[in-house]
Amino acid sequence: MIKFIDLFAGTGGIRLGFEQACDDLGIQHKCVFSSEIDKKAAKSYEINFGENPLSDITQVNELPDFDFMLAGFPCQAFSYAGKQKGFSDTRGTLFFDIERLLKKKKPKYFLLENVRGLTTHDKGRTFETIKSSLENLGYSIDFVLLNSSKFDVPQNRVRIYIVGILKSEIKLTINSDLGAADTHKYKVENLKYQSDIFDQSPHRPASVKDILLPLTDVDKKYICTHEFTEKLSKVVGNNFEHLHGYRLIDYRGGRSIHSWEMGVKGDCSPDEIEFMNLLIANRRKKIFGTHQDGKSLTKEQIETFYHAENFEDVTSSLISKGYLSCYDKKYNPVCGNMSFEVFKFLDPDGISITLTASDCNRLGIVQNNIPRRITPRECARLQGYPDTYELLDDDSAVYKQMGNGVSVPVIKAVVLDFLSNNH
Incomplete structure (x- = not known):
């Protein structure tokens, strides 16, 4: 029987x-x-789960004995603590509470989950602080x-998984795998997979x-509004x-x-759309100077990539509609607030971008030629939650x-590998 605690649950x-991994291994x-x-x-x-975990871990001091700590702790900045106390000090961060409870209870195992950037935060010193803190408690760790x-x-979601075992040499056979960097590369990998005669x-x-x-099972509230769909149709018909x-x-x-293609501030002619798209595509090129980040360009610079002879007419019209600004004879796009009901349409044959707390509600999909938002259940599926998991x-x-x-x-995969090799 493994007794475990679930922190930052x-x-x-x-x-x-x-629990799925333990069930597969026949471990109570x-x-x-x-x-x-x-x-x-x-x-x-x-x-x-039939239990309410509501509590502030920083105020928890007494715990029952346990064998395994699970903790998906938030990544907080360690730099302040580092500057003030040296990088051996984790006070002021939520990792300190993990460290505090491990020191007090000395469970045999732990699994910590965090964002990918934990390894590079503060030039790697944050992660070194964490590793040395855990090792000083007597744990052998791997990640x-x-x-x-x-x-x-x-879903394109890269995370770090840190495992530890007390007073024993840790063994892991699972290897880091960053996967495809985006949905296009993922689809290329899939094509290779499907055509590999050796597989x-x-x-x-x-x-x-x-x-x-x-x-037919999607509530109409997730279907894109007529107004938004009309704007999209200006671009894709x-x-x-x-x-x-x-x-x-x-x-x-x-x-x-872009907003100018959808006519958000007013409809644009094909020439005006071409001008704005070329400006967006070229303005950051190093040839136009890194000192200005390529954001504002002169007429002469723009005419190196926009070759139509209607420069004055096009720019005047775009300025009047609010898509373009001109200061000191330098032109700059006025980027609109694209706060539509969808900010990204997923490719059904690819993978989703990384889900975030602020943007999940504005991910879209086109299904049967109907644009809509993905539902909360679909978000749960994108995290691998079973349909038996009840949503609020x-x-x-x-x-x-x-x-x-x-x-x-x-x-599940990390725990299966960890317990198979260390239990």
Whole structure:
């Protein structure tokens, strides 16, 4: 029997993966304590696990004995503590509470999950602080960086998983795998996978289309509004499937849809759209000087890539509509606030961008040529939560929870490897 505690528990994603791994290994398990400070996350946890973890871990001093600590602790800046106390001091950070409880209870194992940037924060000194703190407590530690997209979760999410064992040499056989950097590279890898005659595995890597609900099961509130759809149609016509993989953003080119293409501040002519798209695509080139970040360009600089002879007419019209500004004879895009109901349309044959607490509610998909937002259940599926996991009847809370959450199958894979080699 493994007794475990679940700290910074969120909605219980780490616990889910841990329990699934233990079940597969035939190991009995029992959660003896859980802690989560967010009331709505704690409510989700209670609905699914029958216990409410609502508490502030910084105020917790007494715990029952346990064998395994799970903790998806928030990444906080260590630099202030470092400057004031030296990098051996973790006070003022939530990692300090992990360290404090490990020191007091000395469990045999732990699993910590955090953002990828933990390894590079403050030039690597934050991570060195964490490692040395754990080793000073008598733990042998190892870590892996893993992309959820390598574990049947169609999301580009790289996280660090740190495991430790007390007074014993740790053994891990799972290796770091950063996966594809974006959905395009993921699709290329899939094509290679599918054409590899040496690969006898019938399994197809997961993609966004695998997590979609049937359109008949999607509430109409997730369908894009008529007004928004009309703006999109100015760019793609009636074939909304052209939106696959596109982001609505003024600041970049590539697979982007801009406010001037949608006529947000007023309809633009083809020449005006071409001008703005060329300006966005070229303004950051080093040839125009790094000192100004390429943001503002003179007429002479712009005419090196915009060759039509209607410069004055086009720029005057764009300035009057508010898409362009001109100061000191230098032109600069006026990038609009693209706060539409969708900011990114996922490619059904690719993977999702990393879910975040602030943006989950504005991820979109085109299904049966109908643009819509992805639902909270689909967000949960993008984190590998089973459909048996009950979601709150509170969309904004669930979107936030899934953006902050973990990918359950990755936790399961790490725990399976860890316990198989160290238990």
